[in-house]
Amino acid sequence: MTASREEMACQICLSPLNTLGTPPTYIHPIRLTTDGHEPIPVPVSGLDTVDRTCDFCGDPYPVWTLHGGEVAAVAVGPAGGVVQNFGDRWAACATCHTHIDDGKNDKVVDRAVRTLGVGDQPQARERIAQLHQGFLSARLPERTLITTTAWPTTTITARDLPKVRDRLAHLYRGPDSLPAPFTATDERHQIADGLNRAHLFWIDKDFTELAEHAADILPEVTITRDLMPSTDGLIVWARPVTSRQITAATWTARHDSWKVINYRASGGGLDGKPLQRLREDVGWLAPMNAARVDEPHLLPGDHPAAALVATWLLIRQQAADVTTAEADKGIRKTYARANRPMPVVRIVRIRAHSTTRAGTRPASGDSGLSHTNRFWVSGHWRNQPHGPGRTLRRAVYINPFLRGPDDAPIKLSTTVRMLGSRRPEVGDQE
Ligand SMILES: [Zn+2]
Ligand SMILES: [Zn+2]
Numbered sequence: 001m002t003a004s005r006e007e008m009a010c011q012i013c014l015s016p017l018n019t020l021g022t023p024p025t026y027i028h029p030i031r032l033t034t035d036g037h038e039p040i041p042v043p044v045s046g047l048d049t050v051d052r053t054c055d056f057c058g059d060p061y062p063v064w065t066l067h068g069g070e071v072a073a074v075a076v077g078p079a080g081g082v083v084q085n086f087g088d089r090w091a092a093c094a095t096c097h098t099h100i101d102d103g104k105n106d107k108v109v110d111r112a113v114r115t116l117g118v119g120d121q122p123q124a125r126e127r128i129a130q131l132h133q134g135f136l137s138a139r140l141p142e143r144t145l146i147t148t149t150a151w152p153t154t155t156i157t158a159r160d161l162p163k164v165r166d167r168l169a170h171l172y173r174g175p176d177s178l179p180a181p182f183t184a185t186d187e188r189h190q191i192a193d194g195l196n197r198a199h200l201f202w203i204d205k206d207f208t209e210l211a212e213h214a215a216d217i218l219p220e221v222t223i224t225r226d227l228m229p230s231t232d233g234l235i236v237w238a239r240p241v242t243s244r245q246i247t248a249a250t251w252t253a254r255h256d257s258w259k260v261i262n263y264r265a266s267g268g269g270l271d272g273k274p275l276q277r278l279r280e281d282v283g284w285l286a287p288m289n290a291a292r293v294d295e296p297h298l299l300p301g302d303h304p305a306a307a308l309v310a311t312w313l314l315i316r317q318q319a320a321d322v323t324t325a326e327a328d329k330g331i332r333k334t335y336a337r338a339n340r341p342m343p344v345v346r347i348v349r350i351r352a353h354s355t356t357r358a359g360t361r362p363a364s365g366d367s368g369l370s371h372t373n374r375f376w377v378s379g380h381w382r383n384q385p386h387g388p389g390r391t392l393r394r395a396v397y398i399n400p401f402l403r404g405p406d407d408a409p410i411k412l413s414t415t416v417r418m419l420g421s422r423r424p425e426v427g428d429q430e
Contacts, residue, residue: 006043006044006045007043007044008026008041008042008043008044009041009042009044009047009050009051010026010028010037010039010040010041010042011040011041011042011047012037012039012040013028013032013034013037013039013051014047014049014050014051015028015029015032015034015039015050015051015052016029016044016050016051016052017029017039017041018030026039026041027039044148045179045180047148048148048244048288048289049148049149049150049245050148050149051150052091052146052148052149053091054091054092054093054096055086055090055091055092056090056092056093056096056100056108056111056112056132057093057095057096057108057111057112057114057115058112058115058116059093059095059096059111059115061093061094061149061151061152061269061270062091062092062093062146062149063092063093063094063097063145063146063149063266063278063282064091064092064097064143064144064145064146065089065090065091065092065143065144065145065146066089066090066091066092066097066100066135066139066143067088067089067139067140067142067143067144068088068089068090068135068136068137068138068139068140069088069134069135069136069137069138069139070087070088070138071086071087071088071131071134071135072086073086073127073131086131086135088135088138090135091146093274094267094270094274094275094277094278095111095270095274096108096111097274097277098273098274098277099111100136101277105129105132105133105136106129108132109125109128109129109132112128112132113125113128116128142177143176143177144176144177144178144179145171145176145177145178145179145282145286146179146286147178147179147264147286147287147288148288149266149286150245150264151264151265151266151267151268151269152268152269153239153240153265153268154265154266154267154268154269154284155238155239156202156236156247156248156265156284157202158202158325158345158347159325159327159328159331159345160284161200161202161234161236161343161345162200162327162331162335162343162345163283163331164234164236164248164283164284164285165195165198165200165234165343166283167279167282167283167284167285168195168234168250168263168283168284168285169191169192169195169196170192170283171282171283172188172189172191172192172195173188173189173192176281176282178287181290182287182290187259190252190254190259191250191252191259191261193252194232194250194251194252194253194259195232195234195250195252197231197232198230198232198233198234198250199229199230199232199233199234199344199346200233200234200236200343200344200345200346201229201233201234201235201236201315201322201345201346201347201348202235202236202238202325202345202346202347202348203235203236203237203238203311203348204238204347204348204349204350205238205239206349206350207238207311207314207320207348207349207350208237208238208239208241210314210319210350211237211241211307211310211311211314212237212241212242212307214310214311214313214314214379214381214397215241215242215306215307215309215310215311216242216306217301217380217381218301218302218306218309218310218381218395219301219381219383219395220298220299220300220301221298221299221301221309221313221394221395222296222297222298222299222392222393222394223258223293223294223295223296223297223298223299223309224295224296225295226316227309227312227313227316228251228258228312229312229315229316229346231253232250232251232252232253233250233251234248234249234250235248235249235250235308235311236248237307237311240264240265241307242306242307244262244288244304244307245264246262246263246264246288246307247263247264247265247285248262248263248265248285249261249262249263249305249307249308250263251293251308256294256295257292257293257294257295258292258293258295259290259291259292259293260290260291260292260293260305260308261287261288261289261290261291262287262288262289262290262304262305262307262308263285263286263287263288264285264286264288265284265285265286266278266282266284266285266286267279267282267284289304291303291304291305293305310397311348313394313395313396313397314397315348317396317397318351319350319351319397320348320349320350320351321348321349321350321351322346322347322348322349323346323347323349324344324345324346324347325345325346325347327342327343327345331343379397379398380397380398381395381396381397381398382395382396382398383395383396384396
């Protein structure tokens with residue numbers, strides 16, 4: 001529950017912090033069990049992930065910040081009265097939000113009573129109901145999407161992509177507030193327009209694995225127009241990538257630059273009406289962070305867009321086999337009714353042996369460790385000269401390839417790290 005001043009969270013445990021006194025001292029919430037560390041307050045706006053809970057019921061995956069009445073309660077004990085300020089902005093989980101929207105506030109109270117374990121205390125229930133009522137009776141129509149919730153992993157398939165794109169464009173165009181830096185209406189509309197033009201890329205499981213490793217060790221890269229597989233785009237990885245747990249990224253062409261945005265997938269673990277409502281209101285993706293990229297722009301390897309840039313580079317250097325998938329019947333009908341061109345989903349897979357040279361790939365049927373599985377032999381980045389007079393440099397990922405029979409499953413848990421540019425030769429296997 002937050003008052004209007006800039007909200008702070010602890011940099012160590014990512015928990016939102018309470019304040020005491022003026023000027024404020026930041027403290028961990030009383031009920032939070034920590035390892036005893038002192039809170040390190042940082043503004044919430046600078047964090048991708050905040051460990052926030054629903055202010056109504058304690059659920060760990062809040063979706064919306066609701067704006068309502070300023071609620072304060074006085075607890076009177078032997079030592080006198082203590083004013084507890086619950087603020088005028090409350091985080092709500094998908095289930096509580098659905099109940100509130102349906103006018104079933106008592107069900108929200110039920111949830112809180114269950115969480116607090118006070119089902120046998122009618123007075124406690126009454127007090128919770130009063131607090132909720134104090135807030136909800138002065139509720140404003142505005143709601144703000146919470147984009148810092150670390151949802152359980154949810155899978156987005158290639159065939160979901162057209163509707164994932166459409167819902168995201170809808171979110172940017174719609175009336176719901178987004179937190180900074182996604183507040184400016186004209187910019188939101190620009191991103192939505194870019195999504196309508198976007199090429200849709202779905203990165204399969206193995207290519208995702210490759211891209212993640214390549215992103216982890218990405219060097220500085222000069223971003224130029226020809227690096228991108230399309231002018232505007234949406235990329236969805238088969239699973240969340242890097243420590244940031246990014247599920248998708250978009251890039252939007254602007255007059256002289258691009259807007260690059262990372263997304264997390266929301267709604268994991270939900271079902272029934274709350275999930276349906278979330279898909280209608282929000283869709284699948286919540287924006288996490290954004291960056292402006294100019295051309296040419298030297299991007300540091302640890303930039304938030306590293307996963308996207310590594311994927312661009314790998315597609316660009318033809319490590320990818322890109323095929324198109326036909327949209328399913330329902331989507332084709334929806335698009336036909338709206339007079340829109342059929343959406344094309346590009347599926348990105350690893351191109352078979354694209355980066356190995358003839359004679360260096362272990363012959364199939366070769367004896368060795370990889371009879372039943374294929375293993376990643378991971379590569380490294382090298383700056384290769386290209387362009388006029390070979391004066392330009394571009395990072396090229398060297399030697400990513402799979403070792404083992406073509407039809408064997410890829411064993412993802414085993415990554416054989418290769419140093420330098422040494423390639424294994426036939427007979428080099430044990
Ligand atoms: Zn902490
Ligand atoms: Zn809740």
